[in-house]
Amino acid sequence: MQVKLARELGFCFGVKKTLKLFDEMGSDSRGVKTLGTLVHNPQVVSELKARGVGVAYSVDEVDSGTLTITAHGAGPDAYAEAQRKGLRLLDTTCPLVTKVQKIAESLHKDGYQVVVYGDPNHQEVRGIVGWTENTALVSTDAKELVPRLKALTSSKKRVPKKLAVVSQTTQPAERFKSFIAELVSLLPDDFNEFHVHNTICQPTLDRQSAVVELANEVDVMVVVGGRDSANTKHLAELASEEGVPTYHIEWPEEIDPNWFKGAKVVGVTAGASTPDAVIEKVVKTIEAIEPEE
Ligand code: SF4
Known part of the structure; x- marks a missing residue:
């Protein structure tokens, strides 16, 4: 055939960089914990397990030694908690994920309601939401999102009138564009500013x-x-x-x-x-x- x-x-460069780091550590990687699986691939995960690299699903599970932030990144709470516990941090966040975190953080600080186009259960998305003080909404469906935005604007609380969207780095580009087009057509009038950051990685x-x-x-x-x-x-x-x-x-x-x-x-x-x-x-x-x- x-x-x-x-x-x-x-392999993308972000994954290559992370795995190279573990290769260079050699036997020193024994006992190191990663916050979530290092990469979502069964062969790589079992090879790391054989080398003694463990997985922790929250910082609470690690009391000593080295904790690795994976290429998918993490929210600020994970860094603060690791520091409080005196853990050695190995940060392998992909620079392209860091870029999205910084954009989301700065939009939030500038008074935007941030929306992350992505999977709410994905490590990367949870981390990005963390950088907005857990205020960002996550969705891949404009029809599902709009009632949540309306509920925000109709609540008694002071809510942002400015909306900004970023994307999880691995989402399909065409679907992101369709989501934005639909969101624009359905957007409640209360939002008088709308920014889009296409943060799907190259x-x-x-x-x-x-x-x-x-x-x-x-x-x-x-x-x-x-x-x-x-x-x-x-x-x-x-x-x-x-x-x-x-x-x-x-x-x-x-x-x-x-x-x-x-x-x-x-x-x-x-x-x-x-x-x-x-x-x-x-x-x-x-x-x-x-x-x-
Ligand atoms: S953001 Fe892109 S380059 Fe970085 S690890 Fe994820 S897929 Fe790879």
Whole structure:
């Protein structure tokens, strides 16, 4: 079977930087805790576990030693609590996430009601909300958001008349644009100022445009990466929206030759936290499958 790779795929620089740091630590990484999983990829997570790197889901769970803030970042409370407990902090927040945190913080200080376009349960989004003193609203659905904004403006409390939107770094660009267009059309009159900061990161944009391009050149798409990985899930959705049969896998062993019946060319892409070794194994597995009419 012929395989065609997306022109941009796999590790982004933010993930590379974090993993390089752990590689350089070598055996010193034993006992280090990460605040949430370091990256949303099962192979990387199990490799780190084998090296003795643990995961804590809140600062409360760590009483001593080193705590790592992952590439997804964290809110100010996590830093303050770690300092109060005397923990050694290793901050590997991706600079592009820090940029969103700073924008959200400064908008909040300037009196804007901040909205984060993203998944409220994602580590990165929870961190960004933290930088707005937990006042930001999170949504990917303008119709769902507008009643919450109306409730804010009709409450007795003094509320901002200015609205600003930032995005989680890994959201699909086209959907962000549609969300903004719909929000503008539904926006309550009370808001007399509306700012949009497109904070989707460049590596995500590059991977998204590459997957759309590739999906139009192949018969089947295989997207490799963690099922919890936001950017990988979006790559699979984008490929599928192009009308090509798309399979999202975590492990090469999941590949089923039946997926490729009648196909000549298979496209492969991978999320920003997928190791090269996994991508290579996926490619080799597909290449070894005999095309079947
Ligand atoms: S996906 Fe973007 S924001 Fe997230 S770690 Fe990679 S480069 Fe940074």
